[in-house]
Amino acid sequence: MMKGDIFFNLSLRSVRLNFLRSMLAAIGIVIGVVAIASMGMLGTNMQLEVKEQLSATANTIVISSDTVRMGPPGFTPSSSTASGVTKSELTKIVSVVGSNGTVIPIYSTDGEFTINSLAGRGSIYGIDPGDIGKFLTLNQTYGNGTIDIGAGEVLVGADLADDFNLKVGTRIRIGSFTSSSRPELRIAGVLQPRGTVADGISTDNGIVVNSQWYTDQFGGKDEWTQVNVIVKNVDDISDIESALDAKINTNAKTPSVRITDASSQLATETSTLSTVTTFIMAIGGISLLVAAVSIFNVMMMSVSERIQEIGILLSIGTEKGEVRRMFLYEAFILGLLGAGIGGVSSLLIGYTVVDAMIGTTAYLFQPASILYVPAAMAVGVVVCVISGMYPAWRASNMDPIDALRSE
């Protein structure tokens, strides 16, 4: 219907006649559409990636000491001596969980380490060698490693191994160059990458040591930073959590431990990510605002160049609404042009950005992500049409006599 419309044809010919100018104006829309679509896609892909990774540890309950609430005013928890989950609490956990899951007590702290002349920083986890295999696996491409680490041995995360070019058998010293004691340990294995996880054990840039060695080095024996419970059936998770809460947090006003799982962390992370995404998209939206100004400008030029033509149209009986429609079509065509190019570009740019920043494009074509492209295109077209409204109104309200007389 639109194709046969004489006013659409007139607009199309006008755009063609001033193609360079029209394209320049449309570039603003292209940039706006690309900004909104690719940022939206990036944010959504991050959320999907986090969701996927967190759901891998969805069966894990994390019990940590509620140090913030337990400490008196002015109390600063220090990494090794802060009271953690106590032995009696651990016993209660074990008795509640029973055969419904596996209980893994874990020590952790932040620390520095050195490899030859290079220094690094990361989390140091102290875990009983018997528990390590219950949730961590080795990547054997770095050398034939073992999970059963002794006192002088350590497991390192995948990113750490790549950054420092580590292999099984390399030596690593715990502590900074200035530390008085820098015990040397042998790398017994490299762990598989875990990504973002909800169980509090981010080993990719960290190291895992024998729990015995950990308490010898850092102290704090039987005061675990956290206790992870891997439940057998994920559907039982909330029942077990309430049972644990009832048994350990006997004083409701001052609970002694905090019990969390992936779902609460997922909610926090995705809401943070979506806030950031919205913010970045809003910045992209500003570029559309700038584009709107340039479309407005080009439309005003088009109107003032065609005053005599508008005069002809009006004098031989064209309705005001029809003149308005002609100029709105012109803005619409500019919008389609910009949105079309923008849509294709945002697919390409979105793919590249997502691939570079997230490392996978597995989620790119999921509806939640890919729908940003048509949505941004629609916004671009709407912005164009809105920008064309005033110029179109102005054209339709010209006095035909004055318009005819203008050269």
Next chain:
Amino acid sequence: MTDTPLIQLVDVTKTYHLESGDFTALDHVFLDIKENDFVAIMGPSGSGKSTMMNQLGILDVPTSGKLFISGREVATMSNLERTHMRRDTIGYIFQKFYLIPLLSAYENVEYPLILKYKKRDTSGKASVLLEQVGIDKDMSEHRPTQLSGGQQQRVAIARALVNDPKILLCDEPTGNLDSRTGYQIMDIVCGLHKEGKTVILVTHDPKIAEYAHRTIRLVDGRIAAS
């Protein structure tokens, strides 16, 4: 039928408010134009010819007095009604042709049909009219800028006729043409008058005015002779 004039001006005055003061372009004009009249309007520059044409073409309304076209008082009509009357009752032929530059000759002629029927024309009326005014099929595909002045004016005449208007307003139709082409155009206009159109012609060329059956002289916004 011929008793009621097709066009009737009753005490029409048109005043423009300029910075240098008010300027009266038409001064208490009375005029009747009957159906199938052929009227030439003559007069020096500034005598009110253009203002008169704008009134007759209902592009403008009188400051005072009444203008009736087909029995309807123009000032009481809505904007849209006036637009529709321009489209359906009046055909315009301008000195500068005023074809729509982005449309081909054929589309220019088809355009008023589209305005009236809100769809592309399938009746072939535009092609028939173009042929009648001497524009062949090949030429009708061209844009106005690719046509000579005479050809453009022929296209403009076909455009003016396509909605079968009662009134033809010709504003110096030969003013931009050489005399030979001018006479050819006037022959077409005379033919249209014979077919029953009411023709109103503005010109300052007495030879062209001779085609008309009645000549009105305007001086300072008044009718000096009729």
